[in-house]
Amino acid sequence: MSERIRVLVVDDSALMRKLIPAILARDSSIEVVGTAMDGAFALKKIEELHPDVVTLDLEMPRMDGMETLRLIMRRAPLPVILFSTHSKEGGYSTFKALALGAVDFVAKPKDAAAGRLEEIADQLIAKIKVAKRAAGRKLPPAVVVDDPPVRTKGNRPALPPRRVIAIGISTGGPNALQFVLSQIPADFQSTIVIVQHMPEGFTEMFAKRLDECCALEVHEARSGDLLLAGRVLICPGNRHMMVRRMPRGDMAVLSDGPPVNGHRPSADVLFHSVAQEFGLTAVGVLMTGMGDDGSEGLGAIKSAGGMTIAQSEESCVVSGMPRAAILKGYANKIIPLDAVASFLVNQYGAERGSSERGAAGQSAVEKVKEHDKHDKSEKNDKNEKIERTPVSSQRS
Numbered sequence: 328m329s330e331r332i333r334v335l336v337v338d339d340s341a342l343m344r345k346l347i348p349a350i351l352a353r354d355s356s357i358e359v360v361g362t363a364m365d366g367a368f369a370l371k372k373i374e375e376l377h378p379d380v381v382t383l384d385l386e387m388p389r390m391d392g393m394e395t396l397r398l399i400m401r402r403a404p405l406p407v408i409l410f411s412t413h414s415k416e417g418g419y420s421t422f423k424a425l426a427l428g429a430v431d432f433v434a435k436p437k438d439a440a441a442g443r444l445e446e447i448a449d450q451l452i453a454k455i456k457v458a459k460r461a462a463g464r465k466l467p468p469a470v471v472v473d474d475p476p477v478r479t480k481g482n483r484p485a486l487p488p489r490r491v492i493a494i495g496i497s498t499g500g501p502n503a504l505q506f507v508l509s510q511i512p513a514d515f516q517s518t519i520v521i522v523q524h525m526p527e528g529f530t531e532m533f534a535k536r537l538d539e540c541c542a543l544e545v546h547e548a549r550s551g552d553l554l555l556a557g558r559v560l561i562c563p564g565n566r567h568m569m570v571r572r573m574p575r576g577d578m579a580v581l582s583d584g585p586p587v588n589g590h591r592p593s594a595d596v597l598f599h600s601v602a603q604e605f606g607l608t609a610v611g612v613l614m615t616g617m618g619d620d621g622s623e624g625l626g627a628i629k630s631a632g633g634m635t636i637a638q639s640e641e642s643c644v645v646s647g648m649p650r651a652a653i654l655k656g657y658a659n660k661i662i663p664l665d666a667v668a669s670f671l672v673n674q675y676g677a678e679r680g681s682s683e684r685g686a687a688g689q690s691a692v693e694k695v696k697e698h699d700k701h702d703k704s705e706k707n708d709k710n711e712k713i714e715r716t717p718v719s720s721q722r723s
Contacts, residue, residue, distance in 0.1 A: 331358040332459045335378035337369040337395065338362070338410065339387040347382060350448045357455060366395030373399065380458045382451075383429070384410045385420050393424060400428040406458035408451070410435050411529075418532035425501045430458045430644065434526040457498055457617045461644050486556040487577065488518035490610050490675040491570060493601045495594025495624070497524040497616025499644025501533060503664060504614075505540055508559065510668035513542035517610075517675045518554040520562070520570060520579060520601070522592045524616065527564035534561040550581045562592040569600035577604075588620040594648070598624025602631040609633030610675065612667070613658070615643035619651035626657040636670075639663045 336347045336359055348359040360376045363369035367390045373381070381399065385392035392409070399405055409432035411421040421432050431454050433447050496504060500523045508519075525533060531547045537559070538545035546552065548560035548568055554577040562568035567582045587593035594613065598621055601609045611628040613621045615638055629635045637649035637658035642665070652658050662670055 331356055332455060333358055333360045333376070333379045334455060335360060335369065335372055335376060335381045336362045337364075337366070337381060337387075337392075338384040339364050340384070343384065343410075346444050347451075350444055350451060351455070353448070354452050357452065366390030366392065366398070369395055370398060370402075373403070373405065378405065379462065380406045380408065380455050382408045382410060382455070385417065385424060386412065393420060393427070396424055396427050396429060404428065406430045406462050408433060408454050408458055418529050419536075421529065422501055422533060422536050426505070430454075430461050431498050434529065453617070454498075457645050461498075483513070483557055485553065486516075488516065488554055488556045488558075490517040490608050491554060491577070491601055491605045492517050492519045492610040492612060492671065492675065493570075493594075493597050493628075494519060494521045494612045494614060495598060495616070495621035495648065496521065496614040497618065497620070497645070497648060499615035500524070503638075503644075505537060506664065507668045507671075508537055508541045508543060508545070511541070511543055511672055511676065513557060515543060515672065515676045516556045517671070518556060519543070519559040520548070520554070520568065520597060521559065522562045522568060522594045522597045522621075524590055524592070524620070525564050530561050530564045537561070548579045548581065550579065552579045554578060562597065565591055567592050567596045569596060570604050571600070572604050588618065590618075590620050594621030595624040599627050602627040602633060605633065606631040607633060610636070610671075612636045612638075612671075613649045613652050614638040614664075614667075615645055616648035617645045618647050621648055622651040622655060622657060625652045626655060629657050629659060634659055634674075636660045636662055636667070638667065 334351060334357055336344055338344050338347065344362040344364070348362065351357045351359050360378055361372045363372045365387045383392045383395060396407060399407060407429040409421060409424055409429050411417045411432045411434055425432065433451050433454060436443055436446055504521065504523065523530070523533065534545050534547040543557055543559050545559040545561065547563055552560055554570060560579050563581065567584050569580045569582065571578055571580050587595050598611050601611065609628050609631060610633055611625045613625050625635045635658050637652050639661050640646035640650055642663040643649060653661060
């Protein structure tokens with residue numbers, strides 16, 4: 328029998344310090360080794376108990392969760408799962424904490440103070456298990472800015488996109504998306520639609536944070552939003568997002584359909600609609616995340632003649648989603664995180680002419696080629712065949 332996952336629960340509420348261990352006790356693979364009422368006690372308990380994973384409330388007296396997280400990551404990094412509130416301040420703090428190194432977060436139910444945590448029990452257990460597996464994984468660098476500078480985004484013409492790029496992403500996604508999108512220039516000629524597994528109430532704040540950090544225009548999607556060059560649309564939490572070709576232009580459409588693969592939003596829903604509507608001009612990108620959401624949709628894009636990309640497993644916080652697509656042979660390209668932005672820009676993005684951009688694009692191609700070469704040698708050892716077909720860089 329494998330060793331149990333040792334968890335330290337940090338929360339200023341005595342009720343939460345009782346309820347959270349009770350929830351985790353349902354799973355025999357998890358052992359709560361201690362609790363702490365604030366960050367100062369938590370740091371002492373970490374030294375004494377050596378937990379594998381820490382659950383951390385962000386709002387605590389004396390030493391709050393943010394300062395506690397900073398010190399944990401500075402002294403002896405551990406996987407941390409955050410507890411966040413459904414408020415604007417709570418959402419902002421959550422994304423700042425994820426940038427500092429937390430693996431993931433769980434939104435506290437609005438009636439948590441009444442002891443109602445049942446709706447997050449399975450989610451919390453699953454995320455603790457994922458956090459343990461992610462121990463030691465290097466997160467993409469993220470710039471933590473208390474007051475991000477306001478970017479002046481000119482009134483660029485509303486142009487149809489060269490490509491529709493759909494991204495499916497989950498655990499590890501906020502940092503990875505900020506890392507990728509912040510490297511794409513304002514004159515990007517394609518549109519990006521994103522399904523990030525995230526609870527309702529957090530995606531609007533997430534989109535605003537990305538918009539502050541990126542040259543692209545980033546919004547939480549609304550039904551009827553046009554797909555335009557240089558625009559990024561984030562699917563709202565607890566909704567599905569699809570794309571449609573309409574007389575007045577290509578647009579995003581939201582729905583309240585049932586969860587798919589246990590998720591709403593689901594990457595599979597988005598990918599299938601992109602494949603159906605855009606075929607040869609569709610691009611699917613499946614990135615870090617647990618489970619297998621998005622793998623079949625990526626296969627649909629490939630079958631329709633579009634380009635399919637999976638983030639390389641070693642560059643993921645959790646590799647479940649891209650790995651599922653890779654093993655099924657649905658990924659045309661397998662690309663490490665640090666080459667995703669340059670590859671997209673070089674293939675589908677900004678206008679040509681900048682020598683700096685050309686050098687960046689060449690660097691991305693070299694990284695992809697090197698990864699493909701390394702990956703093929705590994706797959707030959709395993710007698711696995713994964714098709715990789717080049718994509719034309721010519722405009723449609």
